Amino acid sequence: MLEPVLGALADLVYPPHCVACGCRQPSGVWLCADCDAKVRRLDGPKCPVCSRPFDGAIDIFTCPNCRGETLHLHFAVAVVRAEGTARDLIHRFKYGREFTLRRVLGDWLVEAFDDPRLADASEAQLVPVPLHPARLRERRFNQSEALADWVARRRGLRVVQPLRRSRPTVTQTHFDRRQRMRNLRAAFALRHNARVKDHSFLLVDDVLTTGSTLDECARVLLEGGARSVRAITVARG
Ligand SMILES: [Zn+2]
Ligand SMILES: [Zn+2]
Structure with missing residues (x-):
């Protein structure tokens, strides 16, 4: 009332x-x-693993992002292209501390479940990519967690946090893949008492660029005995 x-x-x-x-x-x-x-949706041809949009036929063997990589992440579903309005809103949400934008970005993220590959995701648990405490103080909130909470309410899913950031990493926007992997090495660990074994997880993040952060999270969860790790992101960079 x-x-x-x-x-x-x-x-x-x-x-x-x-x-x-x-x-x-x-x-x-x-x-x-x-x-x-x-805002352009990623509804055309795209890589079945990393959602990279592509004109013409593409698969894991030809995607320039996934080719030759051993990925732990099963696949990631991204909803919109990280350009124009979508990129601006994500930037304001993440660095401008505009928490209220979770509504718009979260509603886009819910569209990820239109992907038939997530038809069986009703038992998956949502895992936001954790932020290091120092970064959290700077940003005031964890954008992935805000998005995961929004999606969880709308889809009746659970949010869990089996991961922790074990050391800070530097912003890797301008890194190539090798530099990203080095930067991410041992960046995540399982929390004490995390219940991971035989569970299915859906990692949640705002943007997928190369996918190395999500893949590192997936690696840690699978090492802990997770049954499957997939990801949903609002945008594909
Ligand atoms: Zn790919
Ligand atoms: Zn408008």
């Missing part, structure tokens, strides 16, 4: 508007239809 009243009051104080272009919107709409339509 209180919630709708508070919601209506909030609308009076902060009139609802599109988070991308600022146009006025009805209550409960966070991204206007025009802005949403401009």
Whole structure:
């Protein structure tokens, strides 16, 4: 009863508007239809493992990202391309501490479950990629955790955290794969008492670039006896 009243009051104080272009919107709409339509979904041909979009036929043997790699992650489903509005919103969410953007990004992430390969994911547990405590202090919240919570509520899934960040890593935006792997070495470990054996996990992150962070998380979970590790991300860089 209180919630709708508070919601209506909030609308009076902060009139609802599109988070991308600022146009006025009805209550409960966070991204206007025009802005949403401009965000490109990854619904064309893409790598079945890392979701890298590709013009023409592609498979794990020809994907420039996966070719020749031994991956632990079974596959990752990304929903939108990390460009334009999507990239801006993710940037504001992650570095601008705009927690409220989890609504828009989380709703996109829910679309990952339209992928038939996740039809059996109802028993999977969501695992947000953990942030190192120092990074968490700087960002105020863990963006992967905020997204996992949003998806969990909408899909009736559980969020668990069997992983911990065992040492800080440097931002690896400009690293190649080898540098990323070196940077990530021993970056994650299983938490004491983590229940991993025979469980299926869905890792959650905002963006997949090369997939090396998710793959390192998958490696640790599989070493702990996990049955399967897949991933969902909002965007594909
Ligand atoms: Zn808009
Ligand atoms: Zn690939």
